[in-house]
Amino acid sequence: MCVFRTDESTHSLFSCKQPIAHLRETEKNRNTPKNNNNATISTFVPMAGIYIHIPFCKKACHYCNFHFSTSSNNIPAMLQAICTEALLRKDYINEKVSTIYFGGGTPSLLKIADLRLQIEKLRELFALEDNAEITLEANPDDITAEKLAEWKMAGINRLSIGIQSFFEEDLQWMNRAHSAEQALQSILLAQEAGFDNITIDLIYGTPTLTDERWVHNIQTAISLKIPHLSCYALTVEPKTVLYKMIEQHKMPNIDSEKQSRHFEILMQLAGAAGFEHYEISNFAKPGRRSRHNSSYWQGKQYLGLGPSAHSYNGNSRQWNISNNALYLKSIEQNTIPFEIEYLTATQQLNEYIMTSLRTMEGLSLYHVRQTWGAKNKEQIEKDARKFLDAGTLELKNDHLVLTPKGKFFADGIAAALFTA
Numbered sequence: 001m002c003v004f005r006t007d008e009s010t011h012s013l014f015s016c017k018q019p020i021a022h023l024r025e026t027e028k029n030r031n032t033p034k035n036n037n038n039a040t041i042s043t044f045v046p047m048a049g050i051y052i053h054i055p056f057c058k059k060a061c062h063y064c065n066f067h068f069s070t071s072s073n074n075i076p077a078m079l080q081a082i083c084t085e086a087l088l089r090k091d092y093i094n095e096k097v098s099t100i101y102f103g104g105g106t107p108s109l110l111k112i113a114d115l116r117l118q119i120e121k122l123r124e125l126f127a128l129e130d131n132a133e134i135t136l137e138a139n140p141d142d143i144t145a146e147k148l149a150e151w152k153m154a155g156i157n158r159l160s161i162g163i164q165s166f167f168e169e170d171l172q173w174m175n176r177a178h179s180a181e182q183a184l185q186s187i188l189l190a191q192e193a194g195f196d197n198i199t200i201d202l203i204y205g206t207p208t209l210t211d212e213r214w215v216h217n218i219q220t221a222i223s224l225k226i227p228h229l230s231c232y233a234l235t236v237e238p239k240t241v242l243y244k245m246i247e248q249h250k251m252p253n254i255d256s257e258k259q260s261r262h263f264e265i266l267m268q269l270a271g272a273a274g275f276e277h278y279e280i281s282n283f284a285k286p287g288r289r290s291r292h293n294s295s296y297w298q299g300k301q302y303l304g305l306g307p308s309a310h311s312y313n314g315n316s317r318q319w320n321i322s323n324n325a326l327y328l329k330s331i332e333q334n335t336i337p338f339e340i341e342y343l344t345a346t347q348q349l350n351e352y353i354m355t356s357l358r359t360m361e362g363l364s365l366y367h368v369r370q371t372w373g374a375k376n377k378e379q380i381e382k383d384a385r386k387f388l389d390a391g392t393l394e395l396k397n398d399h400l401v402l403t404p405k406g407k408f409f410a411d412g413i414a415a416a417l418f419t420a
């Protein structure tokens with residue numbers, strides 16, 4: 001539903017429902033991934049996830065650069081094509097599937113019969129764990145008591161609700177399809193329907209969001225007993241309405257000081273309310289972490305279905321074309337339209353540095369030594385010294401972990417530890 005990232009070296013907060021390949025050496029689609037001599041090390045960990053990208057939205061939020069269409073004409077054809085892709089790729093993962101994630105786009109737009117069919121197809125083609133986590137991203141304006149009951153019956157056991165803010169002015173500024181009242185009501189309705197595994201998305205650092213409002217948004221989530229929060233700093237992505245408005249001086253640029261302030265407020269309030277800050281943008285009550293997103297950060301394999309979806313099998317990443325019409329045309333011919341990159345050992349290590357540092361557990365020096373060798377471990381230790389001295393990193397049980405101060409510089413520190 002939403003990706004926000006800032007890449008300034010000083011203050012960087014990004015998160016994604018699906019990871020973004022950092023080091024691109026792409027090859028055009030060969031359809032059958034081949035072995036690559038450079039890909040010498042696999043960080044494969046068993047237990048897989050499946051991501052399904054539903055590329056349709058009612059309207060375009062001003063900040064969003066995700067792949068979606070606001071025309072609903074092709075929804076039936078797209079769902080059929082995603083089922084075909086699932087069939088074509090049923091051998092991509094050879095482990096039990098522990099999570100399914102319907103993201104987008106706006107999967108809550110789907111008719112219940114269509115969603116049920118998608119889940120049934122996945123159950124038929126893949127070995128699903130009995131207690132698999134099945135998440136549906138939902139926008140507040142789609143949430144009704146009737147739909148919630150149907151989602152539950154269909155097997156959805158986790159909801160990710162795109163709240164963004166509980167204030168009307170913020171929502172209008174973002175061009176969201178829902179109102180502040182719908183934001184609140186959608187959560188209450190979901191809880192009444194028996195959904196206890198709920199996460200909400202909130203955005204901070206927007207021009208209309210004052211510090212007081214940001215406090216109110218977090219406190220509202222806490223008082224509603226939401227067990228998981230994904231909180232993202234607003235970023236300006238090319239080709240978005242927001243980008244154009246800033247470029248034309250119709251809107252002020254991002255206020256990075258405000259974003260830092262909001263991040264600080266967030267860490268304080270969420271920490272005091274008993275949330276674990278388990279990834280830079282993610283906060284969970286004990287036992288309520290996102291199993292699906294955690295698997296991205298732990299280097300597990302996942303299969304992404306639908307236009308723009310990414311997949312990872314331990315040694316390579318691939319991503320489907322971000323174009324609905326071309327995706328449909330290609331799948332009609334039983335060809336999956338993707339690009340692929342094979343990861344060298346160095347790329348895998350650098351991805352591990354980037355993702356592990358953003359997590360609460362941090363970077364395991366033992367794991368680095370076991371997987372990439374003593375020389376790499378020593379180099380990382382040497383490069384980490386100045387951050388340890390500056391108090392932005394700490395060493396805990398042989399893990400390098402960001403301190404609260406270091407969390408403001410996560411990506412910059414990770415980049416400084418990259419190996420060549």
Ligand code: SF4
Nearest residue numbers: 001057060061064105
């Ligand atoms: S609902 Fe808005 S933020 Fe979410 S994918 Fe659609 S346009 Fe993007």
